Amino acid sequence: MVKFDEKGLIAAIAQDANTGEVLMLGYMNEESLRRTFATGQAWFYSRSRQQLWHKGETSGSYLIVRSVLIDCDGDAILLLADPQGPVCHTGNKTCFFQELKKEDL
Amino acid sequence: MVKFDEKGLIAAIAQDANTGEVLMLGYMNEESLRRTFATGQAWFYSRSRQQLWHKGETSGSYLIVRSVLIDCDGDAILLLADPQGPVCHTGNKTCFFQELKKEDL
Numbered sequence: 474m475v476k477f478d479e480k481g482l483i484a485a486i487a488q489d490a491n492t493g494e495v496l497m498l499g500y501m502n503e504e505s506l507r508r509t510f511a512t513g514q515a516w517f518y519s520r521s522r523q524q525l526w527h528k529g530e531t532s533g534s535y536l537i538v539r540s541v542l543i544d545c546d547g548d549a550i551l552l553l554a555d556p557q558g559p560v561c562h563t564g565n566k567t568c569f570f571q572e573l574k575k576e577d578l
Numbered sequence: 579m580v581k582f583d584e585k586g587l588i589a590a591i592a593q594d595a596n597t598g599e600v601l602m603l604g605y606m607n608e609e610s611l612r613r614t615f616a617t618g619q620a621w622f623y624s625r626s627r628q629q630l631w632h633k634g635e636t637s638g639s640y641l642i643v644r645s646v647l648i649d650c651d652g653d654a655i656l657l658l659a660d661p662q663g664p665v666c667h668t669g670n671k672t673c674f675f676q677e678l679k680k681e682d683l
Contacts, residue, residue, distance in 0.1 A: 474678070474682050475678065475682070475683065484589055484603055486591055486600060486603060488600055492598075493597075493598025493599070494598070495591060495593055495600065495656050497649065497654075498589055498591065498649065498654040503683065506683060507683060510679075510680040510683070511680075540677060541677065541678040541679075542674040542675070542676060542677055542678060543674070543676050543677075543678040544602065544603065544673040544674050544676075545666050545667065545668050545670070545673045545675070545676075546673075549602075549603040549673070549674075550678065551600050551674045561650050562650065563650050565650070568649040568650045568651075568654070569647040569648070569649050569654075569656045570647070570650070571647060571648050571649075571650075572645060572646065572647055572648075573579070573580065573646040573647060573648040573655065574615075574646075575615040575616075577579050577580070578580065578608065578611060578612060578615070
């Protein structure tokens, strides 16, 4: 049902369960998905650090997961979550705080 | 500003601009991003068919793009869009209509 890619990862969107705001896009491996279910908090896999990443472990901004959805073809996940603080490392509530314009290409 | 991966792609989330519902996750290359800006409708890159994909070209369910956001590290896009019909090929409004449970792993 869950289709991990050739690197063993699946894209995971985190959305604020209350406001509907899209907060971030991360990647999960099977172990991060297992830990997410076990702890009720979002765990990702950091592609740059190549290790499991418990979101909020340094900032305290954990994502409390209310439900996990999977898309029609099983290769993307949507986490509905309550963020315990700003999700972005810049201090913004969401990582999607910049508008992209035609001129930026 | 836009960081395409080693395959020249970037993950792109489509969100309903009105309801906040997350509709789908697709991938875009530079050309699909250019066409999205040029036409005001979402264009993706189909990884299975390995070609540009004008969302809605067969179903009529185009995604009219209101704004394009990019995340803090430039490797994910969020399209705020007005869907002209069901986004999912199953006929569902969103591709994220199935809940994933611990037991499914």
